[in-house]
Amino acid sequence: MNTTGDTEDINETERTFAALPAARGRAFAQSWWGQAWLKALEDTALDGEQLKLGRRHARAGAVGAVSVRPGRITAVVADRDHTWHRSDVLWQQLSPADWDRFLDLVADRSGHIAALLDRDMPPVLVEDAAAAGIELLPGIGDLEPECSCEAWDHCAHSAALCYQVARLLDQDPLVLLLLRGRGERELLDELQARSASRAEAPAAERAVTGVSAAEAYAARDILPPLPAPPPPVGTPGAVPVLGGGTPPAPGVEAAALEFLTADAAARARRLLADALSPWHPDSPPPPSLTPGQDAVRLAAARPGEAISARLAAGSGRDARGLALAVRAWELGGTAGLAVLEEEWIPDPAALARADDRLAAAWEDGEIRPRLRSAGNRWTVVGGDAQLRYGRDGRWWPYRREGGQWAPAGPATDDPAAALAGLSAEG
DSSP states (O other): OTTTTSSSSSSSSSSEEOOOOTTTOOSSSOOOOHHHHHHHHHHHEEEEEEEEHHHHHHTTTOOOOEEEETEEEEEEEEETTTTTTEEEEEOOOOOOOHHOOOOOOOTTOOOHHHHHHHHHHHHHHHHHHHHTTTSSSSTTTTTTEEEEEEOSSSSHHHHHHHHHHHHHHHHHHHHHHTTTTOHHHHHHHHHHHHHHHHHHHHHOOOOOOOOOOHHHHHHGGOOOOOOOOOOOSOOOOOOOOOOOOOOOTTTTHHHHHHHHHHHHHHHHHHHHHHTTTTTTSSSOOOOOOOOHHHHHHHHHOOOOOOHHHHHHHTTTOHHHHHHHHHHHHHHHHHHHHHHHHOOOOOEEEEEEEHHHHHSSSSTTSSOOOEEEEETTEEETTTSSSEEEOOOSSOEEEEEEEEEEEEEEOOBBSSHHHHHHHEEEEE
């Protein structure tokens, strides 16, 4: 349904919108880009009384059909005495070079294309364009009036036209791009051609471009203010009960879905709390977990035997292997899990540092256990104790349990202390 009354084919370079009804008691622009359009008008006009009269004309429905074409909008506006004036507002079109850069940056980001198709103009699109030297929104002095009343500045008629156009922009920001020189069909055809060309190009030929920090910072004034941050959440929401209704599909367990829902809620709460913390801007984002690591993290929550069995099978472990992985996770997170599951050979420099550290770990007169090294692991000869050297330079104690090496404590910088702890436990 066309609520704007657009009477022309949107594929052409001119669109005519039927006169809009009176709009008493409402703002003319709801969208941030519509508000930017009105700000350009209000910052440019020298006579505030003419702006007020223009708003009254627009609210009263005195603006006739609006014609939009590249570089110009036109309408007939009725005065209070029922005389009519043709009013135009001109805005310079983008140059062919500007359009070329703009189409390239939109084609490089699928999100920009999707936003335009959804009749949206996200701030990041305008920011990217500004960083490339392309102003999509008007500024002071950009909207030039022409009116049959022969006013030299924005008169009530051109102001009324601009206020009416703000209502049209709320519904379709592509009107802005038409004013800048491209109709919808031409715009989409060119984007499709560029996207297809990029998809066919070898990966090595696809240039990755960016903008300088100075250009990005310079674009800050065209963007709307950021919304207020959301309030912190005290506790995660209640987990819905999924059982008792329609039987789930084969392979789907209600209890497993309830567990995952609770976990997602708890993680979302932690992420929000971290995002609202004062140290968040200076903290690097945590690395993403692999599916195998995430399975161990979930199993560490003790979800029960059935769900643990599914996590073990899904991560390629048996029940014993998952239990050892959970123990390693609880002692050291991803680093502890890596020490359990990865055997690696330190480079010569790291190996020399490890040997020196071991040699200096026992004082003169102390009995040093005989150690056999293999990769990053030093095993006590004839014993059930082992030290593992992590990629972080710390030592992890292990003990043989049931024929398998199992984590026996947290990491430490002192290999002798780690072995002493194993001996004390034994």
